[in-house]
Amino acid sequence: MNLTCIICPLGCSLTAEICGETVTVAGNGCPRGAEYAKNECTNPVRTVTATVPCGKTRLPVKTDRPIPKAEIFSCMDRIHRLTAVAPVKIGDILDKTPWGANIVAAGNIEEA
Amino acid sequence: MRDLVIIGGGPAGMAAALAAREAGVEDILILERDQALGGILQQCVHNGFGLHTFGEELTGPEYAWKYIDKVVEKEIEYKTETMVLSISPEKVITATNATDGIFTVEARAIILAMGCRERPRGALATPGTRPAGIFSAGTAQKLMNCAGYSVGREAVILGSGDIGLIMARRMTLEGAKVKAVCELMPYSGGLARNIQQCLHDFSIPLKLSHTVTEIHGRERLTGVTIAEVDADRRPIPGTEEYISCDTLLLSVGLIPENELSLCAGIALDPVTGGAAVTAARETSVPGIFACGNVLHVHDLVDYVSEEAATAGKSAATYLRGAQEKNVDLLLRTDGRIRYTVPQKITEKADTTVYFRVAAVYRNASVSVYSGEKRLFTKKRAKMAPGEMESITLPASVLPENGELRFILEEEK
Ligand code: SF4
Numbered sequence: 001m002n003l004t005c006i007i008c009p010l011g012c013s014l015t016a017e018i019c020g021e022t023v024t025v026a027g028n029g030c031p032r033g034a035e036y037a038k039n040e041c042t043n044p045v046r047t048v049t050a051t052v053p054c055g056k057t058r059l060p061v062k063t064d065r066p067i068p069k070a071e072i073f074s075c076m077d078r079i080h081r082l083t084a085v086a087p088v089k090i091g092d093i094l095d096k097t098p099w100g101a102n103i104v105a106a107g108n109i110e111e112a
Numbered sequence: 113m114r115d116l117v118i119i120g121g122g123p124a125g126m127a128a129a130l131a132a133r134e135a136g137v138e139d140i141l142i143l144e145r146d147q148a149l150g151g152i153l154q155q156c157v158h159n160g161f162g163l164h165t166f167g168e169e170l171t172g173p174e175y176a177w178k179y180i181d182k183v184v185e186k187e188i189e190y191k192t193e194t195m196v197l198s199i200s201p202e203k204v205i206t207a208t209n210a211t212d213g214i215f216t217v218e219a220r221a222i223i224l225a226m227g228c229r230e231r232p233r234g235a236l237a238t239p240g241t242r243p244a245g246i247f248s249a250g251t252a253q254k255l256m257n258c259a260g261y262s263v264g265r266e267a268v269i270l271g272s273g274d275i276g277l278i279m280a281r282r283m284t285l286e287g288a289k290v291k292a293v294c295e296l297m298p299y300s301g302g303l304a305r306n307i308q309q310c311l312h313d314f315s316i317p318l319k320l321s322h323t324v325t326e327i328h329g330r331e332r333l334t335g336v337t338i339a340e341v342d343a344d345r346r347p348i349p350g351t352e353e354y355i356s357c358d359t360l361l362l363s364v365g366l367i368p369e370n371e372l373s374l375c376a377g378i379a380l381d382p383v384t385g386g387a388a389v390t391a392a393r394e395t396s397v398p399g400i401f402a403c404g405n406v407l408h409v410h411d412l413v414d415y416v417s418e419e420a421a422t423a424g425k426s427a428a429t430y431l432r433g434a435q436e437k438n439v440d441l442l443l444r445t446d447g448r449i450r451y452t453v454p455q456k457i458t459e460k461a462d463t464t465v466y467f468r469v470a471a472v473y474r475n476a477s478v479s480v481y482s483g484e485k486r487l488f489t490k491k492r493a494k495m496a497p498g499e500m501e502s503i504t505l506p507a508s509v510l511p512e513n514g515e516l517r518f519i520l521e522e523e524k
Pocket residue numbers: 005006007008009010011012027028029030031032033034
């Protein structure tokens with residue numbers, strides 16, 4: 001399988017060969033690429049980012065770890081139901097998802 | 113009189129301020145047009161920033177906050193919602209805001225960090241009506257991420273630069289259908305990772321060598337006609353295809369924002385659209401420095417921060433009166449290499465030269481010549497216009513004066 005590594009901006013072209021349980025990866029510029037390719041073949045994951053309303057402005061949010069790719073749109077549904085209340089700090093947990101990731105604040109808003 | 117005034121409080125301005133402070137400059141003032149520090153990063157809510165600088169994946173706002181926190185901690189003075197109107201060659205800055213009215217600041221040194229702006233629809237001359245629903249990709253990004261508007265339901269994106277790719281994903285996540293991304297060139301100008309995670313992940317077609325040839329609709333956009341283009345980028349008759357959509361996003365290039373540089377009498381490089389600078393990022397006006405996207409458009413904010421730190425340090429050296437100018441070299445390119453930054457080298461030191469190529473080249477080498485003498489060669493398996501390249505020239509190879517020619521050769 002041919003893949004493009006999305007872990008860093010170099011975007012190495014990877015090839016992954018699946019043989020039973022083992023995945024052999026080539027073309028990766030660093031070990032993170034091998035890990036990415038293995039995940040991509042077995043359980044592809046992505047970090048989801050968006051913004052939610054917070055008083056008169058909007059707060060950037062993200063999943064604090066990647067979630068299964070197939071759940072991206074269910075994750076967006078959860079994000080659409082959220083509102084934040086100032087003050088909020090980077091890392092504050094707004095929601096716990098069933099996929100082991102929290103939806104957290106990715107910006108700071110001091111006053112309401 | 114202020115020691116150092118920095119125009120722009122985005123990633124470049126903040127990193128320059130911090131580096132200048134680190135190098136001993138006490139009196140620093142940052143002037144920022146927007147309501148808060150952070151610049152364009154505040155609307156770039158996607159992740160992938162900062163791996164290079166911080167070793168972790170951050171969203172744009174998180175990357176900005178790393179610097180905002182330090183600016184506050186170091187008590188560096190800044191004024192937001194302050195618009196700089198002009199800079200004179202004598203380094204007198206005229207600016208305006210709601211509290212101070214119109215005011216002037218005299219500076220001993222200035223760092224320009226105004227960033228860039230998007231090429232607008234007007235620059236494309238696409239025929240058709242002028243309905244609502246046509247946005248530059250960055251404007252749509254701001255409306256969506258900072259104001260919470262849904263920009264449209266069905267979209268076509270013209271241009272495959274990174275902002276266009278990021279917006280294809282963002283609109284899809286917010287429930288819109290992105291029908292196609294059209295790219296005039298036979299290759300994408302965006303990062304490979306963004307093609308994967310923004311287009312392939314959502315099965316959005318990327319149509320290379322395609323452009324929008326007509327815009328339809330009276331009040332709101334109703335559709336666009338796209339067509340394939342030939343090697344000279346002219347639409348090929350018979351390849352037209354109508355796509356109904358209510359939104360067209362343009363991601364067709366960024367232009368360094370240099371009105372202020374021009375009024376300060378700074379010489380610009382016609383290729384980058386930014387100032388021509390020395391390795392210290394000093395412009396043709398002594399004591400005025402430039403860094404970040406106002407100088408040339410960078411792929412990664414990490415590189416902006418790096419360059420800004422150089423400018424900050426150099427401004428500190430200038431203010432101490434400790435600049436060393438012991439060589440005088442002009443950097444020239446061959447067209448296949450479109451430009452270099454810096455454009456001049458004035459100090460005998462290890463110097464990293466950044467450059468961009470004009471097309472996709474495989475198995476090519478970049479050589480640096482002084483007269484007939486080859487000083488340096490670097491081989492690359494692939495170079496593309498979307499990716500900024502660099503070469504570090506050791507101090508020992510630099511001649512005293514003359515031209516350094518950057519030449520790209522393809523291997524047979
Ligand atoms: S393999 Fe490593 S170097 Fe290559 S893109 Fe992935 S993270 Fe970057």
